[in-house]
Amino acid sequence: xSPVQALCWLLASLLLSAVILAPNPAAAHAALIxxxxxxxxxxxxxPSAFSLTFSEPVSPxxxxxxxxxxxxxxxxxxxxxxxxxxxxxxxxxxxxxxxLSWRVVSEDGHPVAGSLLFSVGAPSAAPQPxxxxxxxxxxxxxxxxxxxxxxxFLGIGGAFAIAWLAKGGREGQRFxxxxxxxxxxxxxxxxxxxxxxALGARLHGIVLPAVWETGFATSFGWTVLVALAALxxxxxxxxxxxxxxxLTLLALAGAGAALAASGHASAxxxxxxxxxxxxxxxxxxxxxxxxxxxxGLALWRKTSMAGIFLRRFSRSVLPVFAILVGAGVVLAVIxxxxxxxxxxxxxxxxxxxxxxxxxxxxxxxxxxxxxxTAPAGSGDAPARTRLARSISVEILLAVLIFGVAAGWxxxxxxxALAIAAAQPAIAHFHTPQAMAELTITxxxxxxxxxxxxxxxxxxxPLDAKEVTLVLSKPDSGIEPLKRPATKPGDGTWRVDxxxxxxxxxxxxxxxxxxxxxxxxxxxxxxxIRP
Amino acid sequence: xxxxxxxxxxxxxxxxxxxxxxxxxxxxxxxEAAVGSTYKAVLRVPHGCEGAATNVVRIKIPEGFISVKxxxxxxxxxxxxxxxxxQSYEYYGEQVSEGVQEVAWSGGELPDEFYDEFVxxxxxxxxLPVGETLSFPVVQECGDKAERWIEIPKASADADSLxxxxxxxxxxxxx
Numbered sequence: 001x002s003p004v005q006a007l008c009w010l011l012a013s014l015l016l017s018a019v020i021l022a023p024n025p026a027a028a029h030a031a032l033i034x035x036x037x038x039x040x041x042x043x044x045x046x047p048s049a050f051s052l053t054f055s056e057p058v059s060p061x062x063x064x065x066x067x068x069x070x071x072x073x074x075x076x077x078x079x080x081x082x083x084x085x086x087x088x089x090x091x092x093x094x095x096x097x098x099x100l101s102w103r104v105v106s107e108d109g110h111p112v113a114g115s116l117l118f119s120v121g122a123p124s125a126a127p128q129p130x131x132x133x134x135x136x137x138x139x140x141x142x143x144x145x146x147x148x149x150x151x152x153f154l155g156i157g158g159a160f161a162i163a164w165l166a167k168g169g170r171e172g173q174r175f176x177x178x179x180x181x182x183x184x185x186x187x188x189x190x191x192x193x194x195x196x197x198a199l200g201a202r203l204h205g206i207v208l209p210a211v212w213e214t215g216f217a218t219s220f221g222w223t224v225l226v227a228l229a230a231l232x233x234x235x236x237x238x239x240x241x242x243x244x245x246x247l248t249l250l251a252l253a254g255a256g257a258a259l260a261a262s263g264h265a266s267a268x269x270x271x272x273x274x275x276x277x278x279x280x281x282x283x284x285x286x287x288x289x290x291x292x293x294x295x296g297l298a299l300w301r302k303t304s305m306a307g308i309f310l311r312r313f314s315r316s317v318l319p320v321f322a323i324l325v326g327a328g329v330v331l332a333v334i335x336x337x338x339x340x341x342x343x344x345x346x347x348x349x350x351x352x353x354x355x356x357x358x359x360x361x362x363x364x365x366x367x368x369x370x371x372x373t374a375p376a377g378s379g380d381a382p383a384r385t386r387l388a389r390s391i392s393v394e395i396l397l398a399v400l401i402f403g404v405a406a407g408w409x410x411x412x413x414x415x416a417l418a419i420a421a422a423q424p425a426i427a428h429f430h431t432p433q434a435m436a437e438l439t440i441t442x443x444x445x446x447x448x449x450x451x452x453x454x455x456x457x458x459x460x461p462l463d464a465k466e467v468t469l470v471l472s473k474p475d476s477g478i479e480p481l482k483r484p485a486t487k488p489g490d491g492t493w494r495v496d497x498x499x500x501x502x503x504x505x506x507x508x509x510x511x512x513x514x515x516x517x518x519x520x521x522x523x524x525x526x527x528i529r530p
Numbered sequence: 531x532x533x534x535x536x537x538x539x540x541x542x543x544x545x546x547x548x549x550x551x552x553x554x555x556x557x558x559x560x561x562e563a564a565v566g567s568t569y570k571a572v573l574r575v576p577h578g579c580e581g582a583a584t585n586v587v588r589i590k591i592p593e594g595f596i597s598v599k600x601x602x603x604x605x606x607x608x609x610x611x612x613x614x615x616x617q618s619y620e621y622y623g624e625q626v627s628e629g630v631q632e633v634a635w636s637g638g639e640l641p642d643e644f645y646d647e648f649v650x651x652x653x654x655x656x657x658l659p660v661g662e663t664l665s666f667p668v669v670q671e672c673g674d675k676a677e678r679w680i681e682i683p684k685a686s687a688d689a690d691s692l693x694x695x696x697x698x699x700x701x702x703x704x705x
Contacts, residue, residue: 513678516588516590516669516678517632517667517669517678517680519681
């Protein structure tokens with residue numbers, strides 16, 4: 001190994017370890033655990049601050065307060081205290097119902113949004129904030145992602161193949177340069193689009209610096225930086241043939257590192273496993289897919305070096321294939337968690353589509369490797385033509401797979417969905433005599449357990465003789481479902497083995513028998529997810 | 531037929547036959563009485579708890595209903611819980627500040643298919659709010675089951691919507 005090569009290996013491994021070791025404790029999309037004031041509560045006076053506690057540290061993007069008169073107030077002053085976002089309230093609030101709408105970005109680069117309702121003094125009717133999907137921004141973001149994949153895989157991989165495998169042949173160089181340039185354009189564009197998507201802003205917002213800052217502040221910012229460096233290195237490697245090998249090797253490592261820096265798969269636990277797996281998966285894709293265009297063109301034009309190119313490629317492609325599949329399987333198992341999620345979730349269906357395309361691609365690749373490679377390598381001209389044709393189909397399939405993979409940006413993986421689904425549904429009910437917090441875990445239909453925490457009107461302990469939970473859903477014709485609660489001894493009351501048949505807003509009533517002849521009832525809605 | 535007519539006709543029928551609309555509930559026989567007078571409360575227990583026989587009937591005496599004396603009942607043991615009233619009341623020239631606050635008939639056996647009545651009398655003090663309902667919360671115990679007729683209607687109109695309304699009387703002006 002030459003000193004230059006050794007240096008490049010060192011740089012590549014440093015880059016990789018920096019990405020792996022970057023502080024990133026994200027497990028999934030962040031979920032709101034606790035809010036102050038809590039959702040659905042009535043508070044006596046205007047609060048001086050709001051606080052939102054998430055399951056992991058987040059960066060706040062947009063915080064707005066929808067006031068009872070329908071006007072919205074941007075909350076600009078906030079600070080992060082561990083996992084809690086503390087938001088200063090700039091002005092005393094009028095009485096009535098307010099909606100605190102929040103949008104934060106979790107460590108995996110995914111924006112998470114929600115809103116909570118609270119009332120000052122007494123409740124009033126509050127406008128419901130909607131969350132529209134901007135399909136123009138989404139499709140542009142998807143296109144930018146596909147272009148970035150083409151740059152990273154076909155561009156960098158192609159440059160690597162020309163430098164390392166083609167033995168001086170320059171077939172496909174023009175295509176590779178075009179792919180690299182597409183990647184160089186797509187990387188910053190996707191950053192701005194990521195910012196738009198995170199903020200929920202429309203396309204014309206692309207001119208705002210805040211959008212770019214937001215895009216950059218997500219973990220996707222790292223992906224773009226590393227990708228730009230890697231794409232530039234690959235381009236330089238093509239222009240400077242003497243440094244071609246070390247530069248394209250560095251670029252190849254950079255492509256893997258760029259992918260490992262963000263995205264669902266990299267954000268999954270355990271990070272020590274998922275990040276290197278994404279890195280290896282990315283490097284293997286770039287190696288394989290990138291070589292296809294230069295190799296196919298060399299075979300098509302029947303250049304003198306095509307035979308050596310083909311032999312080198314087919315020698316190394318089997319271990320690369322093993323890495324590609326191995327890393328892919330590990331990531332799929334982590335993300336999908338259980339086989340039924342392949343059909344039940346959008347993420348799973350995209351994975352199935354990708355696997356179907358891959359199956360065709362692998363079958364074609366195997367046919368090329370074991371039927372056509374030997375005759376083509378020994379100089380059989382018709383075999384070379386057939387192989388070149390077959391490779392062009394492979395390239396097409398690879399681009400289709402990039403398109404499917406770019407769609408994952410918009411679908412949370414079952415792993416994250418499972419964590420979100422396990423979140424409880426919580427409701428607070430308040431009367432002058434009593435306050436109750438009802439927690440239904442998990443907060444979706446099916447078998448659940450309810451836990452009730454009660455206070456008297458002055459937030460003192462409420463010692464009840466008996467507690468009964470009554471759930472009904474009059475709009476669906478579901479009559480009251482009455483369950484006595486038991487006292488496990490930790491200060492709460494519990495109802496186990498409860499089955500909630502359908503999703504939606506349920507009416508929950510808690511009958512609290514304070515003394516033999518005195519009963520207090522608190523009542524209100526609780527939202528059950530499907 | 532308009533709603534009003536239906537209501538008038540049914541009201542007339544109810545008054546005529548002297549039966550309350552919520553006949554399956556525990557109710558008082560006389561459903562209105564003047565303040566500043568003696569009131570005989572006849573508690574009507576039309577059934578047990580979900581088919582089980584009634585063994586205990588307990589009634590909570592509301593504030594302002596004083597000098598309560600339950601009527602003995604064959605086969606049932608009577609117990610009273612005495613305590614201080616929230617204020618003292620004038621009763622035939624004397625100040626009364628404590629008395630019966632709860633009456634319990636226990637040890638009996640009233641099968642679900644039979645009907646019975648439990649009686650007490652007391653004095654409705656003159657300061658009670660005329661026009662409002664005075665509730666007598668009742669707990670009906672049947673072995674290990676219990677039905678609590680303790681829901682206090684917020685307005686007289688919504689008594690029908692309650693599942694276990696406490697029996698009550700409407701307070702009339704002093705005669």
